[in-house]
Amino acid sequence: MIQNVLILGAGSAGLLAAITLKKKLPALTVTVVRSSDIGVIGVGEGTTPATPVHLFEYLQLDKARFYAEAEPTWKLGIRLLWGPRTHFDYTFHQQLDGRYENLSLAPGFYADEDFRGVSIASALMEEGRAFPRHPRAGGAPLINAGFAFHIENLKLVATLEKIAAELGVTFLEGKAGGTERGPQGIAALLLEDGRRLAADFFVDCSGFRSELLGRALEEPFASYDRALFCDRAVVGGWERTTEPILPYTIAETMEAGWAWQIEHEHHINRGYVYCSQAISDEAACEEFLRKNPKAPTSPRVVKFRSGRYQRTWVENVVAIGNSAGFVEPLEASALMVVADTSQTLVQMFEETACAPGAAKRDLFNQIAGNYFDNIRDFLALHYKLNTRLDNAFWKHCREDTELGGLLPLLEAYRKMGPSLELQKLIPSSGNPYGLDGPLVMLLGNRTPYEARPHITGAERATWNNLRATLLTLAIKGLTVKDALHAIRSPQWRWQS
Numbered sequence: 001m002i003q004n005v006l007i008l009g010a011g012s013a014g015l016l017a018a019i020t021l022k023k024k025l026p027a028l029t030v031t032v033v034r035s036s037d038i039g040v041i042g043v044g045e046g047t048t049p050a051t052p053v054h055l056f057e058y059l060q061l062d063k064a065r066f067y068a069e070a071e072p073t074w075k076l077g078i079r080l081l082w083g084p085r086t087h088f089d090y091t092f093h094q095q096l097d098g099r100y101e102n103l104s105l106a107p108g109f110y111a112d113e114d115f116r117g118v119s120i121a122s123a124l125m126e127e128g129r130a131f132p133r134h135p136r137a138g139g140a141p142l143i144n145a146g147f148a149f150h151i152e153n154l155k156l157v158a159t160l161e162k163i164a165a166e167l168g169v170t171f172l173e174g175k176a177g178g179t180e181r182g183p184q185g186i187a188a189l190l191l192e193d194g195r196r197l198a199a200d201f202f203v204d205c206s207g208f209r210s211e212l213l214g215r216a217l218e219e220p221f222a223s224y225d226r227a228l229f230c231d232r233a234v235v236g237g238w239e240r241t242t243e244p245i246l247p248y249t250i251a252e253t254m255e256a257g258w259a260w261q262i263e264h265e266h267h268i269n270r271g272y273v274y275c276s277q278a279i280s281d282e283a284a285c286e287e288f289l290r291k292n293p294k295a296p297t298s299p300r301v302v303k304f305r306s307g308r309y310q311r312t313w314v315e316n317v318v319a320i321g322n323s324a325g326f327v328e329p330l331e332a333s334a335l336m337v338v339a340d341t342s343q344t345l346v347q348m349f350e351e352t353a354c355a356p357g358a359a360k361r362d363l364f365n366q367i368a369g370n371y372f373d374n375i376r377d378f379l380a381l382h383y384k385l386n387t388r389l390d391n392a393f394w395k396h397c398r399e400d401t402e403l404g405g406l407l408p409l410l411e412a413y414r415k416m417g418p419s420l421e422l423q424k425l426i427p428s429s430g431n432p433y434g435l436d437g438p439l440v441m442l443l444g445n446r447t448p449y450e451a452r453p454h455i456t457g458a459e460r461a462t463w464n465n466l467r468a469t470l471l472t473l474a475i476k477g478l479t480v481k482d483a484l485h486a487i488r489s490p491q492w493r494w495q496s
């Protein structure tokens with residue numbers, strides 16, 4: 001039976017894992033070891049709705065305190081400067097895989113021509129608003145589910161560390177230098193200063209170093225380099241002056257990859273994710289600075305590899321966060337994987353009175369592997385469909401990107417268009433994007449399809465009225481700045 005858990009690493013993954021374990025299984029002794037010499041990665045600032053759901057619904061953390069200390073802003077989705085349209089938006093609210101009253105076809109057939117305002121979130125994004133106004137609460141923001149956060153990595157880490165310590169998690173400063181093996185896997189972590197830290201169970205949250213899973217246990221790494229070709233990012237931001245705080249992340253097509261724009265309250269964070277086989281670091285920095293003249297003249301270069309370890313739970317070690325795997329940040333999915341993996345681990349501990357056996361471990365590995373692979377396939381689809389630029393890098397993406405489980409969907413789409421029947425081709429287990437995500441990419445990029453069902457004038461008018469209603473509602477909504485002001489007013493009360 002597991003009683004003592006040692007977590008190596010206090011980045012956002014280690015801290016979220018520590019809080020999740022301690023909050024849900026308070027009898028566990030949870031210790032976190034970290035090295036301030038090594039520090040945290042310092043990038044990873046966009047989330048999906050899974051993060052607020054994990055923090056406030058699953059963990060029931062205090063919203064007022066979290067907002068005051070971590071200072072997140074809201075993200076309704078991603079604006080893609082991608083494909084032939086000026087832009088299209090992928091929101092966290094369903095856009096294209098539902099049915100509408102009085103419309104006989106799937107929504108994608110109507111959205112083909114004009115993609116704006118196809119859901120309330122997409123209408124809000126179109127109008128630069130974060131939330132509609134509450135119909136009864138004096139125009140206050142209606143902060144419902146379906147939003148994500150932009151949060152500065154260091155502020156998130158500082159906030160989570162305080163919360164973990166208050167829950168009873170112990171923190172030790174020190175650099176891991178090796179391990180002592182035992183019959184169950186690892187018996188103890190050995191620190192460079194000579195300390196020996198024994199535990200029943202180890203959670204490897206050491207980031208890309210993957211000290212326990214990768215280095216000590218030598219679990220093989222399965223690269224995603226046939227699907228995702230980017231492996232570096234230049235990162236640099238600037239203090240906000242007159243720029244409005246946008247309620248979304250921008251993903252902009254670049255010569256050899258794409259660039260994010262993430263919106264903090266006082267800071268704009270930009271980063272260019274690129275393929276080092278297609279462009280040198282110097283040329284990537286030059287392109288980045290040319291397009292972002294406010295960025296610092298020596299932006300930071302971060303290297304990464306997309307892929308995952310074959311198993312993320314081996315013997316008595318489970319890896320969570322970048323130590324388990326990493327899928328490049330196009331959909332800002334890493335914290336979602338951390339939350340999901342931490343919940344699965346807790347569930348397996350709960351179901352077995354903290355004595356999970358080999359069957360649970362195998363199931364965990366299958367779940368974690370599927371989840372990573374499904375994210376990989378969705379990101380690969382982004383690259384495969386983007387026709388914005390016609391240079392060697394983007395031709396290579398269109399021709400050679402492997403789509404894994406989404407290939408049958410693309411082939412069927414080319415014939416059937418955005419039919420809801422395509423749902424049957426979506427790998428269902430551990431798929432965070434459903435049919436909506438791929439449909440938004442296909443429609444957004446204007447991927448050609450054969451089927452052209454007749455749309456009557458009446459149906460076209462109904463569709464346009466629906467969108468116009470949403471856009472009218474959205475324009476009366478609150479900007480991020482207005483909504484931040486509202487939640488900081490003395491009258492504001494968070495709903496639990």
Ligand SMILES: Cc1cc2nc3c(=O)[nH]c(=O)nc-3n(C[C@H](O)[C@H](O)[C@H](O)COP(=O)(O)OP(=O)(O)OC[C@H]3O[C@@H](n4cnc5c(N)ncnc54)[C@H](O)[C@@H]3O)c2cc1C
Nearest residue numbers: 009010011013035041044046176206207321322329334335
């Ligand atoms: C370019 C880029 C952009 C990204 N964008 C996003 C995004 O938008 N959204 C998102 O969710 N994620 C993003 N990520 C991923 C993001 O980095 C992670 O989600 C998140 O920060 C978790 O990191 P981590 O805790 O796994 O690792 P880290 O932050 O690297 O933490 C590792 C911890 O382990 C400790 N450690 C390591 N080795 C030792 C040792 N030997 N001894 C003692 N301690 C040790 C370190 O001190 C540190 O505390 C991005 C990543 C990259 C590379």
